[in-house]
Amino acid sequence: MSRRNRRGLGPAMVPARGRSIVGHLIVFSGGPLLLLTLLLLHVSQGQSDVSFGAVIDAIISPSGTTTDNVVRYIRLPRAAIGVLAGAALGMAGVLMQSVTRNPLASPGTIGVNAGAYLAIVAATIFAPGLAGASPVTLAFAGGAAAAALAYVIAGTTQVTPVRLALAGIAVALVCSALTAMLQLFNENETAGLFFWGAGSLAENDWSGTQYAWPRVLAGAAVAFIIARPLDVLLLGDDVARSLGQRVALTRFGGIVIGVFLAAVAVSVVGPIGFVGLIVPHVVRLLGVKGHRLLLPATAIWGAIVLIGADIVARLVTTNISELPAGGITALIGAPFFVWLARRAALPGGGGGGRSTGERFLKTSARRRVSYPVLMGISFIVLATALIAGVALGDLSFNATTTLNTLRGEGTTLSERVILDLRLPRLLVAMLAGAALAVSGALLQGVVRNPLAGPEIVGITGGAGLGALTVIVLFPGLPFALVPIAAFVGAFAAFAVVYLASWKDGLTPTRLALIGVAVSAFCAAGINILVVKAQVRV
Incomplete structure (x- = not known):
């Protein structure tokens, strides 16, 4: 190797070796010192703060005081x-x-x-x-x-x-x-x-x-x-x-x-x-x-x-x-x-990921059951589930009583249980399920991604975080603003997922991974708001 090449290698190697030494010093020298500092702060922290000196005294020379017992048997x-x-x-x-x-x-x-x-x-x-x-x-x-x-x-x-x-x-x-x-x-x-x-x-x-x-x-x-x-x-x-x-x-x-x-x-x-x-x-x-x-x-x-x-x-x-x-x-x-x-290196990067999603959607869209048959089966399953939902529970009713009640010919008890308690809940569940299904179909079609769904791409978590933000942080606002806040939170979460997932194209796998991460972030935010509001769930 020439002298010129040797001189060229030197500057490149020294900083790398220097960075490695600095990194090891941070990890193995700075790490333990940082951990000890955090431990001292952690033990002194609580509903009633304790001074660092009191913490050290409780560890080294305890005198049996209440503070010593709290430090030694709860905080440590x-x-x-x-x-x-x-x-x-x-x-x-x-x-x-x-x-x-x-x-x-x-x-x-x-x-x-x-x-x-x-x-x-x-x-x-x-x-x-x-x-x-x-x-x-x-x-x-x-x-x-x-x-x-x-x-x-x-x-x-x-x-x-x-x-x-x-x-x-x-x-x-x-x-x-x-x-x-x-x-x-x-x-x-x-x-x-x-x-x-x-x-x-x-x-x-x-x-x-x-x-x-x-x-x-x-x-x-x-x-x-x-x-x-x-x-x-x-x-x-x-x-x-x-x-x-x-x-x-x-x-x-x-x-x-x-x-x-x-x-x-x-x-x-x-x-x-x-x-x-x-x-x-x-x-x-x-x-x-x-x-x-x-x-x-x-x-x-x-x-x-x-x-x-x-x-x-x-x-x-x-x-x-x-x-x-x-x-x-x-x-x-x-x-x-x-x-x-x-x-991460994802399969089918760039535009290939998008075409992969398109191929999957086209394949899954091929009809294996005719549309009228599919709708008929769906209606039968939905009606059966609805009747079973209003009839079964801690207090169950037979099919005749249930149908009579739905026609307005039931007893006072059956009308109270079925019409006032169970039926509204089931109707809300049906509407919510339909909304989520339509949302998933629209998302998968728009972004051409078979993994897109409101719960995967952060929409559900963002909506919950937005709604709870208004309820907890701005309790004086009208309740009519809660759905608006939910929409804003959902849109913001999806925008973050979509923009963060775009890297020379949009791949289904990257969208799903980032969506799960954003959903976890929103869930953590919801937990913080719940605790901040002193709500027991």
């Missing part, structure tokens, strides 16, 4: 569980991203959190003894089942990052719907799980920490043991096999440990999203490479993110209720997920 356990859960989620995220070679993978995006939460809720209802004895086992089983289902749906032979993310989000939505249904029909058994299910660090003693720390430590130790095989795995399956790597075993071990760490976090603080997605990317952007450095780095910064989120959440805490930390992580993580989705 909360901080400790936040550190453990954040560390577990951070390490779980980096393991899942490395094993799947998927930048969009995390406990939230592949369904692990939702599956673990569903398993715990179901066990609380149907097997409470098992739920109390081994919550981690239940959470692990549920999370593993959800991740496996997402992997199968994505296609076990050719799993692309975007396909796995979409499949995981679909599984998470199904698990969340099943969980909500179980909680709705079993309010007494699951009364204590609603707030925990939103991702809360609230602790009353050290039992949660004592339960979690050996499991997090064990998972971290096993992950550290397979750190070098994980590094080799990132070189590609063929290269890894040529180096003697057992690719399938390494991948299986990594995903099992990742699911286990996420399950531990869910079992103690509930499902908290986006921590496992954000932290690995931030650490990698700072120049940290190699899993022997990535694992402790993501543990430190996962704890920083979760403790910081809880500090922000407690700033809007009221005397009646508090905002779960999971709401703040969603506010932070949703924009980050949008950024990742825009950077």
Whole structure:
């Protein structure tokens, strides 16, 4: 190499090496200092603030005062569980991203959190003894089942990052719907799980920490043991096999440990999203490479993110209720997920994605059933559902009584129950369902995207956020402005999704991913407004 070329390489290499050194200093020196500072602030924060000096005295030389007891047995356990859960989620995220070679993978995006939460809720209802004895086992089983289902749906032979993310989000939505249904029909058994299910660090003693720390430590130790095989795995399956790597075993071990760490976090603080997605990317952007450095780095910064989120959440805490930390992580993580989705290499980019959506819509539009037959079947199903809806319930009526009541010839009791209580609710449900269906058809036709739907592209979440903003922040305004605010919120959310999804064209997958992120952001905003209004739901 010539002297001129050597001189040319020098300036390029030095800044890169310098950036790496600075990044490592930020991660491994600045990170612990920042975490200690946040912990001190976190412990001093509460309904009655405690000075930093009082916190240090309560830890080092307690005198048995009320302040000492609050710090040692309520606030310190909360901080400790936040550190453990954040560390577990951070390490779980980096393991899942490395094993799947998927930048969009995390406990939230592949369904692990939702599956673990569903398993715990179901066990609380149907097997409470098992739920109390081994919550981690239940959470692990549920999370593993959800991740496996997402992997199968994505296609076990050719799993692309975007396909796995979409499949995981679909599984998470199904698990969340099943969980909500179980909680709705079993309010007494699951009364204590609603707030925990939103991702809360609230602790009353050290039992949660004592339960979690050996499991997090064990998972971290096993992950550290397979750190070098994980590094080799990132070189590609063929290269890894040529180096003697057992690719399938390494991948299986990594995903099992990742699911286990996420399950531990869910079992103690509930499902908290986006921590496992954000932290690995931030650490990698700072120049940290190699899993022997990535694992402790993501543990430190996962704890920083979760403790910081809880500090922000407690700033809007009221005397009646508090905002779960999971709401703040969603506010932070949703924009980050949008950024990742825009950077991700999607199949059929540019105009190809649009033509792919058009082909799918044209294929699905081919009539397999004639229009009159379809309308006849739909009318029969709708009429049957309507009659069953007004007839069945805690107080049921036979078909004759129901039909007579609908004709205005029923008894006083049947008219009161059917006409005044049940029929209005069903009519509203019918109109709402029809409106959502027409909205989905219009959206899919306009943007030529088979994945477009009001709940996918952020319209539903934006409408809810807009309506609640008027109700909570401007209670003196006329109620007639609520629908207008809902429309403005829905339009704004869809505009954000559409504009953020446009990158050399509009692809169905990018639109769906960004829509889910915006919906999560709106849901977090709704949670904040509900807590701010001191509303119990």
